[in-house]
Amino acid sequence: MNELNRKILIVDDDPAMQKVLHIILEKAGFDTQIVNNGQEALEILPSGNKSTPVVPDCILLDIRMPGIPGVEVLSLIHQHYPLIPVIMLTALIELETAVDTMRRGAFDYLLKPVRRIHLVETVRKAIRFRDTMLENERLTRENREYQRSLENKVAERTKELQEAYRKLKETNLTTVQVLAETIEAKDPYTRGHCNRVRILSLELACRLGLSQQERVSLEYAALLHDIGKIGISEVLLNKEGFLTEAEKTIFNQHPLIGENIVRTVDFFNPCLATIRNHHEWYNGEGFPDGLSGQSITLPARIVSIADAFDAMTSTRPYRKAIPLGDALEEMAAGKGQQFDPDLVDIFLREKVYQKIRNFREN
Numbered sequence: 001m002n003e004l005n006r007k008i009l010i011v012d013d014d015p016a017m018q019k020v021l022h023i024i025l026e027k028a029g030f031d032t033q034i035v036n037n038g039q040e041a042l043e044i045l046p047s048g049n050k051s052t053p054v055v056p057d058c059i060l061l062d063i064r065m066p067g068i069p070g071v072e073v074l075s076l077i078h079q080h081y082p083l084i085p086v087i088m089l090t091a092l093i094e095l096e097t098a099v100d101t102m103r104r105g106a107f108d109y110l111l112k113p114v115r116r117i118h119l120v121e122t123v124r125k126a127i128r129f130r131d132t133m134l135e136n137e138r139l140t141r142e143n144r145e146y147q148r149s150l151e152n153k154v155a156e157r158t159k160e161l162q163e164a165y166r167k168l169k170e171t172n173l174t175t176v177q178v179l180a181e182t183i184e185a186k187d188p189y190t191r192g193h194c195n196r197v198r199i200l201s202l203e204l205a206c207r208l209g210l211s212q213q214e215r216v217s218l219e220y221a222a223l224l225h226d227i228g229k230i231g232i233s234e235v236l237l238n239k240e241g242f243l244t245e246a247e248k249t250i251f252n253q254h255p256l257i258g259e260n261i262v263r264t265v266d267f268f269n270p271c272l273a274t275i276r277n278h279h280e281w282y283n284g285e286g287f288p289d290g291l292s293g294q295s296i297t298l299p300a301r302i303v304s305i306a307d308a309f310d311a312m313t314s315t316r317p318y319r320k321a322i323p324l325g326d327a328l329e330e331m332a333a334g335k336g337q338q339f340d341p342d343l344v345d346i347f348l349r350e351k352v353y354q355k356i357r358n359f360r361e362n
C-alpha cells in the first residue's frame with residue numbers, strides 16, 4: 001500500500017497525544033491533520049462549514065473529549081461517511097465503551113499509550129479496508145451503469161424490432177389485401193367480401209377471447225380464405241343459376257387450390273387449415289375433407305360463419321342478397337348443421353353481424 005498522500009485525521013484534545021500520533025504517522029509516510037474535538041472534526045468534513053473540506057482516509061478518534069462525546073461523533077461520521085474507517089483511542093478503563101463502539105461502526109480501537117507498530121499496522125489495515133470498500137462501490141456503480149446501458153440498448157433494439165415488425169405486418173397485410181382484391185376482380189359480385197369476412201371473423205374472435213397472435217393469423221386467413229378461386233374459371237364463378245354437379249366438383253376444389261398456393265410461404269402456415277376447411281360443415285357434410293364438430297379448427301369454424309353470413313347478405317350471380325332478418329333465421333337454422341352452434345349463438349346474441357353494415361335492410 002502506498003502511504004503517500006493518505007490523510008489521517010487525528011481527533012484528540014490532549015496535545016501530547018496529538019504530537020505522538022502525528023510523529024509516528026508522518027514517519028510512516030502518512031499526512032496528518034489534527035483537530036482538538038469532535039465539533040472541529042465535523043466542521044472540516046465535506047458537509048461541515050469549512051469551504052475546503054477534508055476527506056480523510058482514516059480517522060483516529062478519542063473517546064473522551066470535551067464537547068460532543070467521541071461515541072456520538074463516531075455515530076455522526078459513520079452515518080454520513082460509512083466508508084471512512086474510524087479507529088477509537090481509549091484508555092484501559094474505557095475498554096467496555098471501546099468494544100461497544102465497534103458495534104456502532106468503529107473499525108477498531110487502540111489502547112493508550114499507543115504502541116508505534118500497533119498504531120501503524122491498524123491504520124494500514126483500516127486504509128486497506130477503505131480501499132476495498134471504495135473499489136467495491138466503484139464496481140457496483142459501474143455494474144449498475146453497465147446494467148442500465150444494457151437495459152437501454154435492449155429497450156432501443158426492442159423498439160426498433162417492434163417498429164420493423166409493425167412495418168412488416170403492415171406490408172404483409174397490404175399484400176394480402178391486394179391478393180384478396182385480385183380474387184374479387186375475377187368475381188365482381190364478391191367485391192369487399194374478403195374484407196367483410198375479415199371484420200366479422202375478428203369481431204367474433206374478440207368475443208371468444210382469442211390471443212393477439214391468434215387474431216393476426218385469423219385476419220390473414222379470413223382475407224385469403226378464397227384465394228383458391230384464382231384457379232377457378234371466371235365463367236364458372238360468374239355463372240348465373242345453379243352449378244351442375246361437375247361444376248360443383250370443380251368449384252369445391254378452391255379450398256385445396258388456395259391451401260397449395262399459400263403453402264409456399266412459411267409466414268402463412270398458421271392460415272392453411274382455415275383456408276382448406278372454411279367450407280366444412282359442423283355435421284360433417286361440408287367439403288373438402290368432410291370434417292365435423294371440433295375436428296374443424298376454431299378459426300375455420302369462425303371464418304365459415306362470417307363467410308356464409310356475408311354471402312347470404314350479398315347479391316350473387318344466381319340470386320339477390322337476402323334481407324337481414326331472413327339471413328339471421330338461416331344462420332340460426334344452420335346451428336349444429338352447417339355451423340358450430342356455440343359460435344352462432346354468440347354471433348346472433350351479441351349481434352356480431354352489425355359490425356358490417358352492407359346488408360339490405362328488412
Ligand SMILES: [Fe+2]
Binds near residue numbers: 225226254278279
Ligand atoms: Fe370459399
